[in-house]
Amino acid sequence: MNEKTTSELEHLRGLIDGVDQQLLHLLRKRLDLVAQVGTVKHAAGLPIYAPQREAAMLAKRREEAQTMGIAPQLIEDILRRLMRESYLNEKDVGFKQVKNDLGSVVIVGGKGQLGGLFQQMLRLSGYQVKVLDKDDWQQAECLFADAGLVLVTVPIAITCDIIREKLTQLPRDCILADLTSIKTEPMQAMLAAHKGPVVGFHPMFGPDVGSLAKQVVVVCHGREADKYQWLLEQIAIWGARIVEAEPECHDNAMQLVQAMRHFSTFVYGLNLCKEEADIETLLKFSSPIYRLELAMVGRLFAQSPELYADIIFAQQESQHAIGDYLDNYREALELLKRGDREEFINQFQMVAKWFGDFAPQFQRESRMMLQSVSDMKTN
């Protein structure tokens, strides 16, 4: 590199540094302003996530960007990232308490990760939260005495037993709720154990989300919905979207979404391990899409084996779905072995037709995801 080039680059980089300083100050200012919005909303008890306002604001910015020759997607991506930050900061302000005369909340299994998250959210909303973990059962009676809400979040394998054996003596008007990832059996157990209000939840996210904004919480109605309506409002204030479902319908969908997917991911990791694949080499050759897939597999094995054993073994019905998948896999391999390219293409087209408009939509979505994965790459 010659001297002129070096000095030109240095000069330009100095100017870029200056722009970045201004950028940081603007970010600080915007975060502060949004925090003030949060405080106003908090006082008024409005949900922190307002989809329509957000969509309108983004549409306006995209238009403004266009007139300035800036790619609309650039400003949208940056603002979405900023909004995420603001949702996270929301936690510092706390949330409006919808129900002021509840008594206490008892979280059964509150030392688990998901229990911990709900504990935090409830405390940030002004509720008095008590935790009942596996060594605390001798104090149960005392803890339950003034409980307005008992929230069960114990390992899935023991959920129904705990409900049946330990939660039969709650105060009549106390709400009994759970966070189990299957719903049919826990709902039946709760309705049998308790005469008062019953509701089931399945938070569709991991405990590492940071903020509940935009996350989905499935709710299954049990009994006396008017008594726990406030709790749905409270969850909405945290930013989550409530999706109502019948327990059986939820569990059927979950067999495909959850048990089978976890199981396949487990086998995929097991297979890599048995094939003695070299992860370094795989990564060296990896395009963003494969790095992403590998990360999704590796992610599973950074978590608790017991947790995944519980989820997979709890859904006996999912064995049928897994068995069907195995059959399809075997048939497809036969097709490959006999070199039947034509039939492969036929089946491919059948599936593409079945995906319909979702296929190109998913392609667009995944392209954006892959681009952000590329952004993260450092070497």
Place this chain on the structure above:
Amino acid sequence: MNEKTTSELEHLRGLIDGVDQQLLHLLRKRLDLVAQVGTVKHAAGLPIYAPQREAAMLAKRREEAQTMGIAPQLIEDILRRLMRESYLNEKDVGFKQVKNDLGSVVIVGGKGQLGGLFQQMLRLSGYQVKVLDKDDWQQAECLFADAGLVLVTVPIAITCDIIREKLTQLPRDCILADLTSIKTEPMQAMLAAHKGPVVGFHPMFGPDVGSLAKQVVVVCHGREADKYQWLLEQIAIWGARIVEAEPECHDNAMQLVQAMRHFSTFVYGLNLCKEEADIETLLKFSSPIYRLELAMVGRLFAQSPELYADIIFAQQESQHAIGDYLDNYREALELLKRGDREEFINQFQMVAKWFGDFAPQFQRESRMMLQSVSDMKTN
């Protein structure tokens, strides 16, 4: 919402709008400055992607953010997104031409997507590019006469035949290169067909990347490396990272990375279709991780069945890997059927141990990815 809340919110939103205007102006300014850097680099023939400079700049910004009470990750994410935009804009400037006395470049199969991308990059770098597609073989002799580089990018199933039958009469010093996703056989075919310089490439990305910055290109050396060294430099100027590999080593890794993964994704889509899953319902219940996985599956079926048939059927050896996976799947299902939770946990721990430090690393990476997927969610 009462009047006071409404007017407070409106006032704050007005201020946020003002900040966003300033933000747009700063973005415009920064893009322009980076474009000027691009012009200087272009004139000096420097690569557009400078990992060390980038890392140093990000480290400085993170530090500055910290002192201002801004999450360092926020400014890093925003700057990475901005850098992506600048890489994309780089294409408007063009790239330095490393080799000025090459003669023409002939792309065999230039109407394919990947061929189109390389055609564009070579033209942006000042090369004279001619395209030889499947109906142009009668003009081949004339096209090849002054060729300095012949780049083969035809469907994988016919690559070796084309090389063996059609590319035996190239000028002695012309470089023969290919972009096939397997390397052993095409390399052998090229070395046999042509006496001059030979090099094989495998670009590890889809044709929809937008920019080559940070992407990986695998290179397999064939013959007379000094004659095509400039081409590696040219690819580096486009921003890509060159990874050298032996053809066999590359192909072995690709069996796990590519053929098997595509095949499993195909079967997963086929299975969803056969189970008559309702995509709307699946999405309604989907956490970000599942939406991402579903998008990755759907993405495949938005693409050409022939392309995937070619990739999957070309690697006969991958049938062993696929067969092994099927065996592991069957065994794991047996374990599930007999309810052997203990053995599941044992195997889980074995795999976790094998992943080692990669498991928590992948968990961190995937968390960031999932967060950007959440950012994109609109409802």
